[in-house]
Amino acid sequence: MATTPAQLADIPGLIRCETTPPDQLLAQCQEMTKEQYSHQEVYGDYCPIQMYVDCPPEDVFDYLCNINNLDEYTVSTRSFEPTDTPGLYVGWDLLAPDTRIYMRLLPNRETMTLDYHCAWDQGEELWMRYFFRVLPAQEVLGKPGSVVLWVNCHHKYYDKNPYPELAPSPDRIWVGDLWPLFYAGHLAELDNLRRILEHRHAAGLPTSVAPDPEVTS
Template sequence: MTADPSTSAELADIPGLTRVETTDQERLLARCAELTRADYPHDQVYGRYCTIQEYIDCPPEQVYEYLRQGHHLEEWTFSLRDFAPTDTPGLWAGDDRLAADTRIYCRVESNAEAGTVDFHCAWDQGEQLWMIYLMRVVPARLVLDRPGSVVTWTNCRHPHYDRNPHPELAPDPRRPWVGDYWDLFYAGHTVEMANLKAILEHRHRNGLPISSTPRPAVAR
């Protein structure tokens, strides 16, 4: 298949493109070598985006079903607890025990066909859910030729991570802000992904129900 001449013409005036029509293999390999290093600074890899991934020996349909039910956050996350529905349909509120007296609000948006489960969250208020955790469940048979699932998890560094947009809502002005932990997101999320893997593989391996029943709402 040859390139469409009209397409090449449309792209000719755009600077910085690397395409086979304008870049030979030697120049491409040289560019790739420039972009490949033995060591990478933490901020260069995780400064703006934090992505982790894991293989889980559990069918993708069951992994997706587990993730899309938000109450399971109380099982596999390190610090999210005591979720209950709010008066706003689809919005839940709970405690983030990472910081004292901190409320977290969460709405789950999922798509079964795409295998995506996104957690839209925020500390202190539920009006602007700017902490967004993007997860995707991929059938491992497609990408690794083995049963089970591959789960990816990405966070983007929203500007609010650097500054609390609602300091007046903080229970204590001395409380650490969620963005103070950004440099630990890779490590912390890796710990939580390990929790997710351990729970799902244990239940699948032992023939147990994958999903648990939500706890009754706790009066606040």
């Protein structure tokens, strides 16, 4: 049974055609739309980026699922190796001296979604989350290739290191100090990914040149 207007009547602030005339609805949408937005308004709590990649979606997804490819397209994460914990890897983040980064990849091939769970300094609480989805561009843009969506959320730990005793030095920069630059940094990384994949796809080369570790899907 569908929801009736009476069941929503006591919820303030809803904007629905049943209670808001079309001209008023359009006027409200115009008020909510600005010509300019501050960086904080757009990227304060969430950092979404997206990009078209002229490469088949299955190849893009496979590339992202290979943790060794972070050495290629990311700005600073390098040399991941398996830990004694199944599925957990540890590498280096060159943004800060002597900083270890732990990583777990959680892919879903059916929906072509991939979550990177990671954290600096320790692998027990992987609170840094990077969410990817690869869309077939033919379905959403009407042309071959892929659309890559990438979202990061501003976890409260970005504001304060929850494990300061694990930092290699007390004056080491904290990853959260860089949050205002996340959009630019991630955009550069996504553009790196695009350039690598488009170059190899156009040349008929394998998408990945790094060995492909097993990733549970």
